Amino acid sequence: xxxxxxxxxxxxxxxxxxxxxxxxxxxxxxxxxxxxxxxxxxxxxxxxxxxxxxxxxxxxxxxxxxxxxxxxxxxxxxxxxxxxxxxxxxxxxxxxxxxxxxxxxxxxxxxxxxxxxxxxxxxxxxxxxxxxxxxxxxxxxxxxxxxxxxxxxxxx
Numbered sequence: 001x002x003x004x005x006x007x008x009x010x011x012x013x014x015x016x017x018x019x020x021x022x023x024x025x026x027x028x029x030x031x032x033x034x035x036x037x038x039x040x041x042x043x044x045x046x047x048x049x050x051x052x053x054x055x056x057x058x059x060x061x062x063x064x065x066x067x068x069x070x071x072x073x074x075x076x077x078x079x080x081x082x083x084x085x086x087x088x089x090x091x092x093x094x095x096x097x098x099x100x101x102x103x104x105x106x107x108x109x110x111x112x113x114x115x116x117x118x119x120x121x122x123x124x125x126x127x128x129x130x131x132x133x134x135x136x137x138x139x140x141x142x143x144x145x146x147x148x149x150x151x152x153x154x155x156x
Contacts, residue, residue, distance in 0.1 A: 001037060001041055001046060001047075001048060001049035001050075002047075002048060003047060003048075004045075004046070004047045006037070006038075006041070009031050009032070009033055013030050013031045013032060014030070014031045014050075015028060015029065015030050015031075015055070016028075016029055016052070017029070018052060018054075018085075020083050020085060020098075021083065021085070021098055021100075021154075024083050027054045027055070027056065028054065028055040028056075029052035029053060029054050029055065030052060030053060030054075030055055030058055031050055031051065031052050032051060032052065032053045032058070033050075033051050034051060036051055037049055037051060038131075039131045039133070042131050042134070043131065043133055043134075069103070069105075075106065075150075076106075077102050077103035077106045077150070078102075078103045078105075079102070079103075080102065080103050080104065081100070081101070081102050082100065082101060082102075082104045082107075083098060083099070083100040084098070084099045084100070085097070085098045086098075095155065095156070096155065096156055097153065097154070097155040098153070098154050098155070099151050099152070099153045100151070100152050101150045101151040101152060102150060103150070106150050107149075107150060107151055110145055110149065111132075111141070111145070114141055114144055114145065115132055115136065115141070118136055118141070123136070124136060
């Protein structure tokens with residue numbers, strides 16, 4: 001998003017260095033807009049919005065020799081680790097939030113299942129195509145996931 005409008009990413013997409021919190025550290029990243037751009041732009045008024053993915057992750061996805069994840073614990077989670085960082089800036093003020101965990105599907109699957117259960121029970125605000133945050137009570141959804149939900153969140 002540029003100047004408050006959805007915009008195409010240039011070709012080739014922009015690359016940069018990003019300093020993730022330790023133990024990840026500095027990584028090469030490439031701009032790749034996913035559904036998050038649409039979701040965020042529907043909930044927040046913003047003039048600039050850019051999403052990046054590490055070059056390592058892009059390389060793994062594009063490489064046909066990358067092996068499928070294998071379960072390494074009793075919960076069936078893979079060794080894959082992830083870090084999602086968000087930086088919000090207004091003028092000189094900057095805020096950063098980080099969510100990290102292991103096995104991104106162990107994080108996203110419970111959210112999808114909770115959404116399906118709420119839809120089947122009729123616990124939603126409106127019908128049609130909407131972002132989850134527009135039809136569900138976000139705090140209630142997150143609270144329903146319980147204390148063993150495998151994500152660590154920090155903000156500053």
